[in-house]
Amino acid sequence: MITFRNLKSMALLFAVILCASLLSLQPSRAQDLSAVEKIYADLAKLPQDERMKRIEEGARREGKFTLAHTLRGDLGNGHIDLFRKRYPFLKVEATSDIGSQDAAERLYAEETSGRHLTDVIGISVADGVEILRKNYVARYPTPAAAKINANLRKANDPDGRWLLFFWSEHAMSYNSNMVPADKAPKDWFDLCNPFFKGNVSFDPAEVRFITGIYNIMGEEKAIKWFECIGANNPIIQRGHTQRIELMLAGDHMVQGDNYLYHGLSMKRKNPSAPYAIVLDTPIIAGMGASFVNRNAPNPHAAALWMEWSVTDESQSYLSAQLRGPVTLPHPYLPDTVKLVENIDPPKEVADRLMAAWMKLVEKKR
Amino acid sequence: MPVTEKKPGVEPVHEGRALMGFRVDWRSIALGLLVIGLAYQVIIPFLMIIWTSLKTTRPGESDFLTLSITFANYTRAFGSSGFWSTSWNTLSFATCSTLVAFLVGAFIAWVVERTDTPLARLIGMILVGRIIIPGVLITISWILIASPNIGILNQFLNQTFGVRNFFNIYSFWGMVWVQAIEMVPLTYLLLSASFKAMDPRLEEASTMTGAGNWRTLRRISLPLILPAALAALMLLFVTAIETFEVPLLMGGRAGVRVFSTEIFFNTSRTPVDWGLSSTYSVAMLALCVALLFVYFRLVRHSERYRTVTGKDFRPRRIELGRWRYLTCTLALLIVFLITLVPLLMMIYASLLPFYQAPSRVAFESMSLANYTSLLSASSTITPMINSTIIGVFTATLVVLVVSLIAYFVHKTEIPGRKLLDYLGFAPIAIPSVILGATFLWFYLLTPVPIIGTLTIISLAYLTKYLPFALRFVSNSMMQIHPELDEAAQVAGVPWWRNFFMVTLPLLKPGLLAAWFWVMVHAYRELTVALMLARSQNRTAAVLILDFWEQGSFLKLSAFGVLMFALIIVLVSISHWISRRCGIQEQY
Numbered sequence: 029m030i031t032f033r034n035l036k037s038m039a040l041l042f043a044v045i046l047c048a049s050l051l052s053l054q055p056s057r058a059q060d061l062s063a064v065e066k067i068y069a070d071l072a073k074l075p076q077d078e079r080m081k082r083i084e085e086g087a088r089r090e091g092k093f094t095l096a097h098t099l100r101g102d103l104g105n106g107h108i109d110l111f112r113k114r115y116p117f118l119k120v121e122a123t124s125d126i127g128s129q130d131a132a133e134r135l136y137a138e139e140t141s142g143r144h145l146t147d148v149i150g151i152s153v154a155d156g157v158e159i160l161r162k163n164y165v166a167r168y169p170t171p172a173a174a175k176i177n178a179n180l181r182k183a184n185d186p187d188g189r190w191l192l193f194f195w196s197e198h199a200m201s202y203n204s205n206m207v208p209a210d211k212a213p214k215d216w217f218d219l220c221n222p223f224f225k226g227n228v229s230f231d232p233a234e235v236r237f238i239t240g241i242y243n244i245m246g247e248e249k250a251i252k253w254f255e256c257i258g259a260n261n262p263i264i265q266r267g268h269t270q271r272i273e274l275m276l277a278g279d280h281m282v283q284g285d286n287y288l289y290h291g292l293s294m295k296r297k298n299p300s301a302p303y304a305i306v307l308d309t310p311i312i313a314g315m316g317a318s319f320v321n322r323n324a325p326n327p328h329a330a331a332l333w334m335e336w337s338v339t340d341e342s343q344s345y346l347s348a349q350l351r352g353p354v355t356l357p358h359p360y361l362p363d364t365v366k367l368v369e370n371i372d373p374p375k376e377v378a379d380r381l382m383a384a385w386m387k388l389v390e391k392k393r
Numbered sequence: 394m395p396v397t398e399k400k401p402g403v404e405p406v407h408e409g410r411a412l413m414g415f416r417v418d419w420r421s422i423a424l425g426l427l428v429i430g431l432a433y434q435v436i437i438p439f440l441m442i443i444w445t446s447l448k449t450t451r452p453g454e455s456d457f458l459t460l461s462i463t464f465a466n467y468t469r470a471f472g473s474s475g476f477w478s479t480s481w482n483t484l485s486f487a488t489c490s491t492l493v494a495f496l497v498g499a500f501i502a503w504v505v506e507r508t509d510t511p512l513a514r515l516i517g518m519i520l521v522g523r524i525i526i527p528g529v530l531i532t533i534s535w536i537l538i539a540s541p542n543i544g545i546l547n548q549f550l551n552q553t554f555g556v557r558n559f560f561n562i563y564s565f566w567g568m569v570w571v572q573a574i575e576m577v578p579l580t581y582l583l584l585s586a587s588f589k590a591m592d593p594r595l596e597e598a599s600t601m602t603g604a605g606n607w608r609t610l611r612r613i614s615l616p617l618i619l620p621a622a623l624a625a626l627m628l629l630f631v632t633a634i635e636t637f638e639v640p641l642l643m644g645g646r647a648g649v650r651v652f653s654t655e656i657f658f659n660t661s662r663t664p665v666d667w668g669l670s671s672t673y674s675v676a677m678l679a680l681c682v683a684l685l686f687v688y689f690r691l692v693r694h695s696e697r698y699r700t701v702t703g704k705d706f707r708p709r710r711i712e713l714g715r716w717r718y719l720t721c722t723l724a725l726l727i728v729f730l731i732t733l734v735p736l737l738m739m740i741y742a743s744l745l746p747f748y749q750a751p752s753r754v755a756f757e758s759m760s761l762a763n764y765t766s767l768l769s770a771s772s773t774i775t776p777m778i779n780s781t782i783i784g785v786f787t788a789t790l791v792v793l794v795v796s797l798i799a800y801f802v803h804k805t806e807i808p809g810r811k812l813l814d815y816l817g818f819a820p821i822a823i824p825s826v827i828l829g830a831t832f833l834w835f836y837l838l839t840p841v842p843i844i845g846t847l848t849i850i851s852l853a854y855l856t857k858y859l860p861f862a863l864r865f866v867s868n869s870m871m872q873i874h875p876e877l878d879e880a881a882q883v884a885g886v887p888w889w890r891n892f893f894m895v896t897l898p899l900l901k902p903g904l905l906a907a908w909f910w911v912m913v914h915a916y917r918e919l920t921v922a923l924m925l926a927r928s929q930n931r932t933a934a935v936l937i938l939d940f941w942e943q944g945s946f947l948k949l950s951a952f953g954v955l956m957f958a959l960i961i962v963l964v965s966i967s968h969w970i971s972r973r974c975g976i977q978e979q980y
Contacts, residue, residue, distance in 0.1 A: 094928075101939040121928040124939075130924070133665055134833075140452070141837035145844065232645050233658060264645040270533070273946060277543045277748055298747045391648070 086328025093329035190317035193337035195352040199311035220256035227281035229263040240312030446671035487633035493573035498580020506588035523732040534735035586902035587621035678822035743951035763951035780933035788912035821860035829924030845927035862907035869903025
């Protein structure tokens with residue numbers, strides 16, 4: 029008769045066996061030559077019509093496409109639905125519920141463990157650092173990159189590792205019922221005005237915004253700005269859209285940092301919403317792009333997405349949803365507005381900026 | 394079947410049945426499977442977490458699996474003054490929330506189960522209904538109710554009495570209030586199950602000797618529910634430490650930073666700081682193990698708490714006389730604040746085209762547009778079906794597993810059985826984001842094809858909800874006198890039949906409470922589902938996050954109301970089924 033007389037010994041033995049098993053697991057190594065990149069390199073040699081024909085034929089053979097699309101909710105679902113309608117022969121498995129960093133992390137996890145599950149991720153360029161470093165991204169040369177607006181083209185990767193398809197802005201906005209016109213902020217340093225004490229909100233320690241301020245002002249001035257913001261008793265609260273809703277309901281006066289499209293979307297539904305945006309000062313542009321997995325299981329379907337993402341159909345949809353298209357004029361930002369692209373600074377600079385924000389703005393040591 | 398002489402409360406040794414020349418002991422097989430299951434579901438995540446805390450490289454890097462370890466993460470965590478201030482905040486927040494939740498929940502449980510307060514059953518039902526509403530909705534509702542400038546309460550006070558900003562939900566005590574009312578139903582469920590199973594003869598004996606109601610309560614009733622009370626305090630404390638929504642939505646503005654938000658922010662950066670996050674998890678694990686050790690020391694004489702015997706009984710209801718109207722009023726006020734106020738806020742917001750304070754204009758603009766939009770979207774229905782499947786399946790599996798754990802821990806003398814309880818409880822220390830990441834990494838690395846299925850989410854939930862369900866069922870198991878088991882064994886009933894036909898029915902209050910708790914939380918759980926969700930296995934909680942991230946608080950409120958209605962239906966069906974299957978109220 030088998031009896032377990034000593035549970036502790038059993039558990040210990042099992043744990044040792046398990047550890048040994050886990051330690052013996054080795055993630056599969058990345059291939060030196062990506063078959064997907066070979067396909068794209070061959071496609072790049074063809075005339076455009078022939079190229080698109082081959083892509084579509086290949087996508088039909090593959091029959092499916094897996095995408096992590098970080099434009100969320102109705103926006104992302106609507107965008108994907110348009111793609112589905114355009115290419116009904118493709119079974120599109122799309123996730124549009126996760127954030128940009130999470131999508132990048134997911135691709136990283138999948139590829140590291142040798143599981144090639146995702147074809148394309150649509151994320152912020154700034155969040156692609158790790159997957160680029162690990163060479164998990166395919167080079168996708170395409171003439172479609174020439175469609176991108178001249179002022180944004182330099183943000184596109186010349187090696188084709190990503191293709192821009194939308195961009196978002198971080199900027200200031202305010203409740204026009206609470207802020208008289210003569211007090212309205214026109215510059216980032218206007219937020220240090222005692223009039224706004226306790227009335228300017230930010231998300232907690234958002235790296236993209238902090239590095240964006242660095243790109244606008246440089247490190248020294250950025251830290252001075254953190255200092256005067258911190259002295260003005262800022263509101264630190266999680267949730268971009270929640271903060272806008274609270275501001276418009278009268279909770280506080282100014283969004284020190286937020287996306288403009290959400291407030292404008294609310295104003296579109298409710299014209300009396302007291303939402304005003306600040307365009308006199310440089311605003312931070314965060315680029316959104318598609319990255320193809322270097323080991324994409326459906327490379328032709330992935331290519332079809334890349335090409336479609338910069339078509340008029342795709343870009344018009346994004347523009348109608350008040351997101352920044354890359355091939356069409358912006359739906360609400362004038363050409364005169366100064367955009368500063370959000371480029372990652374060196375790591376030690378980023379660490380200093382983050383520490384300064386935590387100490388000066390969030391008052392944490 | 395020979396039964397050897399044994400000590401009271403101890404399972405006799407069965408010889409088992411012969412099967413193909415081997416003796417098959419069903420109890421041993423069940424125990425073996427339980428150990429293997431727990432090791433798989435609990436030890437593996439913990440090994441990965443501890444391992445990650447000892448590495449500065451991330452999972453997947455080439456030297457992550459080498460034997461070189463470092464304590465750099467611990468130095469970073471414990472060496473920063475921020476860690477200690479965060480620890481102080483976390484402990485203060487958890488302690489205060491726990492005490493408030495316990496006192497309120499215990500009062501309601503006592504009122505409902507042990508007194509002749511009118512409307513007791515209604516009070517209990519309304520309170521339990523509160524569990525269904527997702528935490529993020531409750532938090533946002535209270536922000537809209539009591540925030541300084543736009544809170545409805547403050548606006549009312551300002552317009553009526555000229556008092557400005559009397560309430561400030563963005564404060565330490567505001568956070569304590571919202572967290573405490575979030576946890577009151579857990580206290581209620583834990584204690585009410587124990588109150589229901591109390592044999593009144595001990596109390597009757599006390600009153601017969603001249604002790605009044607109050608003395609009987611202090612000297613007899615309260616000590617008898619000590620295991621349940623301690624379990625509640627422990628679970629509440631750890632829940633408050635691990636909680637996420639309140640600190641995330643309110644803590645920044647209140648200037649209160651806690652462990653769970655530190656872990657969240659560390660895992661939200663690029664690159665993710667898994668090492669530091671895992672280190673925080675290990676710190677939480679150490680705290681939970683210490684709490685569990687204290688708990689076991691305090692309830693080591695479990696035979697003193699046995700109240701369910703072979704004799705039938707009905708719980709005694711204390712007659713309060715005129716005081717019952719006061720208890721009724723107080724209890725109704727409490728459940729009104731806890732459940733109905735946020736529910737009413739949700740219903741109100743769900744009918745608006747955009748959020749605005751109550752006014753004639755606001756009421757005139759109300760419509761069902763948010764509901765229509767939700768129900769007409771195909772992207773809403775499938776997640777709700779997925780959540781229903783996951784909720785029901787996970788709850789049933791969890792309840793079965795914890796029943797076995799509680800049985801072996803409290804009804805046998807197997808050496809090392811306490812380890813089962815530790816293993817079952819330990820996952821409470823794993824923050825949801827770490828648990829989700831651990832399961833994702835594990836199933837990416839192993840050739841088990843469940844990525845993107847409902848199974849992987851269910852398995853993660855099995856680990857996550859074991860601790861809570863275990864405390865529900867353990868408390869009830871402790872109350873069962875061994876004479877019932879012994880009677881079945883003397884009659885020659887096989888172990889497995891005894892377990893399913895005698896033990897499980899006697900556990901009904903704890904089982905139902907555990908099942909309900911797990912089902913509802915599996916339905917509304919967000920973080921794990923988000924990390925493991927793909928297009929095929931999206932859950933209702935992922936929709937909640939979608940709406941929240943889009944700022945669609947109004948649609949979120951509509952979704953919350955729909956969830957509430959759906960889960961009420963599910964729970965009613967489960968009650969109907971349990972009655973049809975003969976799991977009747979014994980007393």
